[in-house]
């Protein structure tokens with residue numbers, strides 16, 4: 001489906017948030033992803049002009065697609081960064097099983113590494129529209145505050161919504177006053193005492209996801225309560 005760039009904004013270091021308007025509405029579930037193609041891109045390489053990204057917006061905004069990405073050296077990312085407002089792209093092939101459980105009352109723990117925050121933004125916006133029927137803890141790990149996308153928005157939401165708890169950790173930021181540890185089993189045990197009651201969702205780079213998955217698995221008797229999403233390419 002044709003879509004047009006509506007806004008673009010750097011929201012953290014090297015991190016671009018793009019919003020596209022769609023010709024028709026697009027059905028998706030919070031946490032899913034889509035494919036985007038840039039026709040006739042200004043930059044070209046052997047990796048091509050098509051990528052997949054998670055929806056950042058809530059499914060209730062069905063004529064909009066928001067995505068956020070770290071701008072790197074690939075031709076695709078350079079073309080995206082250079083895109084002018086009004087430019088057309090193709091958006092299609094919605095897919096993914098990294099989605100909220102049917103029972104939204106059950107307590108959840110989201111664990112995001114870096115740009116792995118994107119599917120959680122869609123989920124959190126969706127849950128916020130429903131006034132958080134369950135209880136959500138978001139453990140959000142970044143190297144620095146400067147590189148943490150959506151941090152202020154999440155901090156504000158955590159102040160407003162008593163059922164949403166945010167625990168940011170900055171692992172390489174000497175100026176950060178809060179948590180700085182990597183996400184391990186003992187950190188989860190210490191900071192989320194009711195972890196045994198929660199379902200876990202983990203998204204980020206493959207290395208981060210595999211490591212956190214191992215740690216969380218070591219804590220739970222039932223690892224079917226863990227759902228993961230790898231973002232390759234970082």
Ligand SMILES: Cc1cc2nc3c(=O)[nH]c(=O)nc-3n(C[C@H](O)[C@H](O)[C@H](O)COP(=O)(O)OP(=O)(O)OC[C@H]3O[C@@H](n4cnc5c(N)ncnc54)[C@H](O)[C@@H]3O)c2cc1C
Pocket residue numbers: 033046047051052053054055067068069070072073074075076077096115118119229230231232233234
């Ligand atoms: C379900 C899902 C959701 C995602 N959501 C997001 C999101 O919301 N935001 C986001 O930023 N990213 C997301 N990604 C990752 C995204 O699709 C891109 O892979 C990532 O952004 C890197 O893109 P790139 O253009 O910089 O790198 P790419 O050029 O796509 O490279 C990706 C990988 O391929 C390797 N590679 C590069 N060139 C070659 C080559 N010639 N031959 C073989 N391998 C090569 C790179 O080393 C790298 O590991 C998601 C991925 C998945 C699977």
